[in-house]
Amino acid sequence: xxxxxxxxxxxxxxxxxxxxxxxxxxxxxxxxxxxxxxxxxxxxxxxxxxxxxxxxxxxxxxxxxxxxxxxxxxxxxxxxxxxxxxxxxxxxxxxxxxxxxxxxxxxxxxxxxxxxxxxxxxxxxxxxxx
Amino acid sequence: xxxxxxxxxxxxxxxxxxxxxxxxxxxxxxxxxxxxxxxxxxxxxxxxxxxxxxxxxxxxxxxxxxxxxxxxxxxxxxxxxxxxxxxxxxxxxxxxxxxxxxxxxxxxxxxxxxxxxxxxxxxxxxxxxxxxxxxxxxxxxxxxxxxxxxxxxxxxxxxxxxxxxxxxxxxxxxxxxxxxxxxxxxxxxxxxxxxxxxxxxxxxxxxxxxxxxxxxxxxxxxxxxxxxxxxxxxxxxxxxxxxxxxxxxxxxxxxxxxxxxxxxxxxxxxxxxxxxxxxxxxxxxxxxxxxxxxxxxxxxxxxxxxxxxxxxxxxxxxxxxxxxxxxxxxxxxxxxxxxxxxxxxxxxxxxxxxxxxxxxxxxxxxxxxx
Numbered sequence: 001x002x003x004x005x006x007x008x009x010x011x012x013x014x015x016x017x018x019x020x021x022x023x024x025x026x027x028x029x030x031x032x033x034x035x036x037x038x039x040x041x042x043x044x045x046x047x048x049x050x051x052x053x054x055x056x057x058x059x060x061x062x063x064x065x066x067x068x069x070x071x072x073x074x075x076x077x078x079x080x081x082x083x084x085x086x087x088x089x090x091x092x093x094x095x096x097x098x099x100x101x102x103x104x105x106x107x108x109x110x111x112x113x114x115x116x117x118x119x120x121x122x123x124x125x126x127x128x129x130x
Numbered sequence: 131x132x133x134x135x136x137x138x139x140x141x142x143x144x145x146x147x148x149x150x151x152x153x154x155x156x157x158x159x160x161x162x163x164x165x166x167x168x169x170x171x172x173x174x175x176x177x178x179x180x181x182x183x184x185x186x187x188x189x190x191x192x193x194x195x196x197x198x199x200x201x202x203x204x205x206x207x208x209x210x211x212x213x214x215x216x217x218x219x220x221x222x223x224x225x226x227x228x229x230x231x232x233x234x235x236x237x238x239x240x241x242x243x244x245x246x247x248x249x250x251x252x253x254x255x256x257x258x259x260x261x262x263x264x265x266x267x268x269x270x271x272x273x274x275x276x277x278x279x280x281x282x283x284x285x286x287x288x289x290x291x292x293x294x295x296x297x298x299x300x301x302x303x304x305x306x307x308x309x310x311x312x313x314x315x316x317x318x319x320x321x322x323x324x325x326x327x328x329x330x331x332x333x334x335x336x337x338x339x340x341x342x343x344x345x346x347x348x349x350x351x352x353x354x355x356x357x358x359x360x361x362x363x364x365x366x367x368x369x370x371x372x373x374x375x376x377x378x379x380x381x382x383x384x385x386x387x388x389x390x391x392x393x394x395x396x397x398x399x400x401x402x403x404x405x406x407x408x409x410x411x412x413x414x415x416x417x418x419x420x421x422x423x424x425x426x427x428x429x430x431x432x433x434x435x436x437x438x439x440x441x442x443x444x445x446x447x448x449x450x451x452x453x454x455x456x457x458x459x460x461x462x463x464x465x466x467x468x469x470x471x472x473x474x475x476x477x478x479x480x481x482x483x484x485x486x487x488x489x490x491x492x493x494x495x496x497x498x499x500x
Contacts, residue, residue, distance in 0.1 A: 036152075036360070037169045039450035040428050042479075058479065060428050062168040062449060063360055084426070
């Protein structure tokens with residue numbers, strides 16, 4: 001199970017990474033493994049306002065539908081349109097090619113409150129149930 | 131050993147764990163939902179072969195001088211059509227014509243019939259059968275003693291033939307034979323739930339592991355994979371087979387779900403017949419149809435079927451078809467919307483996705499034709 005250093009994490013298994021003051025968001029290796037084959041990703045339009053801990057989209061595997069939760073508040077400025085035709089990128093490359101949205105954050109303090117890689121690893125081992 | 135979940139386990143449970151299967155509760159059982167991934171397993175069954183543990187299914191034998199009369203009275207299809215070692219798809223209904231279960235019946239002898247029933251319905255079906263048996267017929271629940279393995283896919287015959295001297299090329303669709311497979315006594319039936327050619331092998335539980343291992347080894351040249359309930363569900367939906375408890379339950383008649391072809395209203399008395407004759411005369415209000423989505427999205431069970439702002443029905447099964455790479459599903463809709471080519475929308479979260487009724491099955495069935 002990959003949990004790269006330098007990223008922040010949520011208990012709902014999203015990751016967030018700062019790139020030039022913006023926050024890139026995706027789901028973790030654990031999340032994609034739990035979901036199985038991802039066959040559909042529904043993402044918001046650029047310009048959509050999102051709130052921390054609110055949902056920003058949906059990811060569907062063959063069997064299940066799961067909500068995607070926003071790590072930080074702000075405005076969506078870019079979405080990964082490659083996922084429309086290649087949702088399997090979420091399985092193959094959850095931290096790179098499988099990224100989902102870029103947010104212009106409205107409150108930079110929120111990012112720092114997210115779980116560190118060590119916190120998230122601890123959470124997976126002790127609380128996430130597998 | 132009693133598992134914490136209170137769920138039952140098949141004789142192959144440890145084998146599934148060794149194969150790192152993902153285990154889920156299903157119908158009171160701990161069952162493998164997938165091993166290497168649902169899509170890979172699904173496509174392997176379509177292209178080569180897959181092996182399924184379906185030991186959670188129940189088996190009931192009805193025997194005695196009145197066995198045929200008993201089965202004839204309990205079930206919808208006409209068992210007088212069966213010769214020894216022939217099988218048929220059938221169903222149990224209550225007095226109101228509501229479906230208790232869909233089942234497979236095999237005639238083992240003139241006075242011995244085998245009923246294969248759904249895992250989640252074993253207790254209910256056995257109680258119902260015992261309650262309605264005439265004198266001269268007895269029911270024996272074999273469910274705890276028997277394991278059932280399904281070998282499915284275009285390579286199934288080639289693989290199984292390596293392990294048995296039974297003449298598989300001459301074994302017809304919905305026909306059975308007893309045979310030794312890898313040295314184990316089994317009942318081989320040529321049928322399945324995937325739309326591909328294949329076999330189900332019923333065996334005493336104690337031999338299930340040896341039989342499983344032998345078939346996995348024999349299938350190596352054809353790259354056989356173990357297949358879980360996840361792909362079993364997508365395969366059966368593509369082939370447009372019904373799943374009890376999902377596509378139908380006791381609130382549905384067989385006429386609504388497309389099982390009219392096995393409902394032999396003219397065969398003589400059976401439980402539910404009067405109600406079904408009335409239902410047929412009145413005309414069914416709703417039908418289960420197969421649809422494809424014509425825009426992005428996936429329909430799922432319980433999503434609403436819409437005509438504009440009006441809800442007109444409900445999705446029972448829906449998935450992204452691994453073979454077609456298209457969202458497919460089944461839904462109950464009013465008769466007026468049930469013709470091939472009819473259009474409506476499926477409410478997928480906040481938006482309406484256009485859908486069209488298509489001919490069944492979604493993927494052509496390639497079962498054995500004699």
